[in-house]
Amino acid sequence: MDSTDLAFFAAVAHGGSITRAAARLGTVPSNVTQRIQRLEQQLGVPLFYRHGRGMTLSHAGERLLPYASTVAHTLAEAGKAMQAGAEPSGPLLVGAMETTAALRLPDMLVRYAMDFPEVDLILRTGTSQQMRDAVLARSLDAALVAASVIDLAAQPELLAELVGVEELVLVTAPWVSLFGPASIWSSLQDTKLIVFRDGCSYRALLESVMRRRGTARLRMMELGSLDAILGCVRAGIGVSLLPRALVEPLLVDAGLASLAMHVLPDGAGRVETLCVRRRDGFVSAALAAFLQRVRQQFDHSVLVTPALPLTESPLA
Incomplete structure (x- = not known):
């Protein structure tokens, strides 16, 4: 099997049609059709059901898709590794809970941007589940989430590091x-x-x-x-x-x-706050610098402030 054929197959599977896959890949529909037909001939099984609304995966296609996705992601990570330099640069996508972004990150992000001006950092906020799922889907390089949404036994693709307790x-x-x-x-x-x-x-x-x-x-x-x-x-x-x-x-x-x-x-x-990333993800210089700054910001400390008896009431 050719890795390009697998990439075309994955694009059709995600897009649901030859036309949408061709637009996503920047090619013509006839090229996509030829690639899919060649892959089906090589494997000896139909990978899609054709119908008026487009194409849906056959049972064989459903079995092949995870492998095709893995190959595509591996090639993408290899490309990142080859293009990466020793100094932090390029795109970096990170996520955080809304409260964590407001409370813990502003000063750190300002210092990071000043120290590494060649990094194009994007911070996305959302719920812990959204951030976790985005890391799993490779839409984020890393995210700060609550520990309650992480189950490493059920999500072995993730690496999780405790950074603090709120x-x-x-x-x-x-x-x-x-x-x-x-x-x-x-x-x-x-x-x-x-x-x-x-x-x-x-x-x-x-x-x-x-x-x-x-x-x-x-x-x-x-x-x-x-x-x-x-x-x-x-x-x-x-x-x-x-x-x-x-x-x-x-x-x-x-x-x-x-x-x-x-x-x-x-x-x-x-509640514990974790920094999570994919186990198989490439750690660029930009990501390594970000992870180091997160550790310094939280310092693995218990983020609990002293009591202020005049402004609080304990709940029995």
């Missing part, structure tokens, strides 16, 4: 704390949970905590940005679960009239 706190409007620790859970029974979209590890933890505390019905408000979540919490529309290191400066800067935070009991708010 403490999450329940964030409410300031008057919620007036109920006191003994009754706050009952006061939240019918409140809305202000959260990121499904797949957010902090959202999953908040849902779990509320259920364990006897909340029968969870009411969700999904928002796409941290600022929007904080605004709704300030207005008393609902509550959220956010890193303490992110919330505490807001209490100091804006005063007690803005927000209140509540420490979860029994260490339930402590």
